[in-house]
Amino acid sequence: MAVPPTSHRIDPATGVLSSPTGRYEKRLAELAGIYADADAFAAALAERGDSIVYAVHEVRPAAARGDLIFGTTFMEPGRIGDEFYVTRGHIHARANRPETYYGEAGEGLMLMESPEGETSILEVRPRVMVYVPPLWIHRSVNTGSAPLVMSFCYPADAGQDYGLIARSGGMATRILADGTGWKAVPNADYRPRSAAEIDAILATQD
Numbered sequence: 001m002a003v004p005p006t007s008h009r010i011d012p013a014t015g016v017l018s019s020p021t022g023r024y025e026k027r028l029a030e031l032a033g034i035y036a037d038a039d040a041f042a043a044a045l046a047e048r049g050d051s052i053v054y055a056v057h058e059v060r061p062a063a064a065r066g067d068l069i070f071g072t073t074f075m076e077p078g079r080i081g082d083e084f085y086v087t088r089g090h091i092h093a094r095a096n097r098p099e100t101y102y103g104e105a106g107e108g109l110m111l112m113e114s115p116e117g118e119t120s121i122l123e124v125r126p127r128v129m130v131y132v133p134p135l136w137i138h139r140s141v142n143t144g145s146a147p148l149v150m151s152f153c154y155p156a157d158a159g160q161d162y163g164l165i166a167r168s169g170g171m172a173t174r175i176l177a178d179g180t181g182w183k184a185v186p187n188a189d190y191r192p193r194s195a196a197e198i199d200a201i202l203a204t205q206d
């Protein structure tokens, strides 16, 4: 039996999506180890560990290969020290699966990194569509003072791998506040991937 067509209304202010099949929230206490400033993270944890950093509403019509997963990501504004709030970030478990993000509200960045360690940073704004190509690690950053809301779409069989970033000590680049704007700085904890690890990612097929 074919999956029935559906439509879903997005509230750009909240990211609430009608008739989702799932939703989850990430609170500050679940995001240890992501930010550079451990003291600032400990202080923020004591003050607002229960607070939501981002929330995802999603629709997974079917798990079948060739289908899609789509939904919204709502990110609160905030910083840990000078570093803007970010999502955990991942490469797709099937690394050659791409993704699109579309700005609904607020201002932020898609911080991307190739397996070889090249950084690409693209701004996300309302009515801007960002394409994350196959093989690129990606993380969203809220650089604004209001919530950043994006809608996303990616293949149903993509999956998320968080281990690759963790093994490298994070992503190569961090996004810090700079006056009223932002700046990209090298992550001092970053360890470039080995040739063998890069080759394994690049060999992803199907």
Ligand SMILES: O=P(O)(O)OC[C@H]1O[C@](O)(CO)[C@@H](O)[C@@H]1O
Pocket: 056, 072, 073, 087, 088, 089, 090, 099, 139, 152, 154, 160
């Ligand atoms: O999975 P992370 O890195 O915590 O980030 C969440 C975002 O990425 C997604 O997993 C989509 O790739 C969505 O759930 C959301 O846009």
Ligand SMILES: [Fe+2]
Pocket: 090, 092, 099, 138, 154
């Ligand atoms: Fe993704």
